[in-house]
Amino acid sequence: MNDTQLDKANIDNLTALWRAMGSEPGGMAGLQASRGWPHRFWFDWDHQPELKGHELARLPPRAMVPVWTAGSALERALTSQGFGLVLEQRAMHLAVDGEGSRPEGGLRLSRVLTPAQAECWAALCGRAFGYEVATATVRRLLGADGACLLLASREGGPVATALLFHTGEVVGIHQVGVVPEHRGQGIAHELMLQLMALAREQGARYLTLQASAAGEGLYRRLGFVPRFSFSSYRRG
Incomplete structure (x- = not known):
């Protein structure tokens, strides 16, 4: 493409x-x-x-x-x-090339598969982003084609969330969030490396995401190409 x-x-x-x-x-x-x-x-x-x-x-x-x-x-x-x-x-994207391998580090990814895990993911994601994440919506994604909900954990427990969504040749990276008390420890960088490797394993040819100002620098350093900005509006 x-x-x-x-x-x-x-x-x-x-x-x-x-x-x-x-x-x-x-x-x-x-x-x-x-x-x-x-x-x-x-x-x-x-x-x-x-x-x-x-x-x-x-x-x-x-x-x-x-x-x-x-x-x-x-x-x-x-x-x-x-x-x-x-x-x-x-909006940013990255062409996937080469086979690559999972990075070694202290972060462990686990897939969300049960309603109880979905509730944990929703609570953690809400803390990371500072708004309410509806558990019912997260549960709906458990059975959705192409959706992969992930919890990232260290020895003390879960510290971050992510969501991969597969459409055609593209895997979109969404809801990458680290809870406030664990920021500044390199977790987002390590998590992104693992997500990129996992998406490659899933057969993605391209990775896409929508970056906030806070996250754009990290994504650029990882090789994502910035394309266009878009805005969202709410009444009042």
């Missing part, structure tokens, strides 16, 4: 994950809605919506609407309806 195709594949992976978490039609043509966590209302990458202000005004207060292209009609309509910028991210 070329860079333009990978940009689409990046967002397609993300929105496929949101669908797996549970979504429904959002009340206007082409709009998908996740009414629980992650509270996203979105149009797919290649959908150009015909917008009416009163339709956007009906979205629930917690709804977060991503805009893939700066200056688009969607962004203008959102701001005109009182939606404000709440999150900026950068």
Whole structure:
């Protein structure tokens, strides 16, 4: 795939994950809605919506609407309806080459397979990101095709979460979070190396992610290519 195709594949992976978490039609043509966590209302990458202000005004207060292209009609309509910028991210990708091997270190990855483990993952992820993660949504992912929920542990117990989601040739890396008391110890770097190796074992040709400002430097050092920024809006 070329860079333009990978940009689409990046967002397609993300929105496929949101669908797996549970979504429904959002009340206007082409709009998908996740009414629980992650509270996203979105149009797919290649959908150009015909917008009416009163339709956007009906979205629930917690709804977060991503805009893939700066200056688009969607962004203008959102701001005109009182939606404000709440999150900026950068889409990044990495071509997988070579066989590689799992890095040796003190971090152990285990797959989340049971409802009890899903509850632990949700609580830990919520602490890492500072917002509530719905256990019911996490449990739904246990049976979703392509989803792999992971807990990262050291001797004292679990310290970080991650989620791999496989679509076609792409494995998306999501929800990489380290709990506050274990930050600054190199855990995120070691976790990413393990995730990259695991995705390679799963047959990925490309890795994608959506980086916050805090994480972008790490991903660049690991070889991920920055592509485009996108913004998410919420009312008020």
